[in-house]
Amino acid sequence: MTDFSDFEALRGAVGTVIGVSDWITVDQDTIDQFAAATGDHQWIHTDPDRASQGPYGKTIAHGFLTLALLAPISQQVMSVSCARMAINYGLDKVRFLAPVPAGSRLRGTVELTSVSFIQDGVQATRTVTIMIENVAKPACVAEHLVRYLR
Numbered sequence: 107m108t109d110f111s112d113f114e115a116l117r118g119a120v121g122t123v124i125g126v127s128d129w130i131t132v133d134q135d136t137i138d139q140f141a142a143a144t145g146d147h148q149w150i151h152t153d154p155d156r157a158s159q160g161p162y163g164k165t166i167a168h169g170f171l172t173l174a175l176l177a178p179i180s181q182q183v184m185s186v187s188c189a190r191m192a193i194n195y196g197l198d199k200v201r202f203l204a205p206v207p208a209g210s211r212l213r214g215t216v217e218l219t220s221v222s223f224i225q226d227g228v229q230a231t232r233t234v235t236i237m238i239e240n241v242a243k244p245a246c247v248a249e250h251l252v253r254y255l256r
Contacts, residue, residue, distance in 0.1 A: 108124050108183065109187050111188050113186075113188060113223070113254070116218070116221050116254070117221040117228070121217075121218070124183050124184045124216045125183035125184065125215075125216060127178070127179040129212065129213050129239065130178065130212050131209070131211050131212075132171065132172075132175075132206055132210050132211075133209055137167050137171065140174075150165065150166055151168055164207050165208045167210070169202040172202065172212070173200065173202075173248060176214070176234050176248060177194075179213070179214035180214075183214070184216060186254045189227060189255055191254075192252055192255075193255065194251075195229060195251040195253045197249060197250055200249070203243050203245065203246065203247065204243040204245050205245075206245045210238050211238070212237065212238055213236070213237060213239075214235060214237070215234070216232050216234050217233045218230060218231075218232055219233045219249065224253065227253060227256050229253050229254075230251070231251050232249075232250045232252065233247065233249050234246075234248050234250055236248075
């Protein structure tokens with residue numbers, strides 16, 4: 107994990123890959139819990155029998171479940187200890203490029219793409235690329251905006 111103890115150090119890291127997370131397994135139980143939390147029970151996610159006859163041969167994770175992994179991936183890779191708090195400010199470009207079959211292992215690479223000073227802190231943009239183990243194409247690439255406040 108990379109820790110930034112001041113905002114100047116964070117700004118100095120723009121354009122670099124901060125790190126790569128550990129593997130995270132997305133199993134059927136995780137998919138089912140996400141479906142329960144969001145109310146999205148589409149069969150391609152929650153019905154293994156029907157999904158076995160579908161386009162992927164098994165269930166796949168919701169795209170938004172994959173996107174939600176930005177938080178634990180980023181928290182594993184970096185911290186900004188000089189900040190009093192971090193606020194998820196939103197997303198810019200998000201793309202779901204490959205389906206995530208149930209049982210897949212994912213990990214993310216976090217690149218710091220920009221840092222700008224704002225009142226009471228900085229706003230950072232991190233490009234997070236989430237890969238599936240043994241798959242060349244990313245599952246998701248997202249530009250994640252975070253505000254770190256003094």
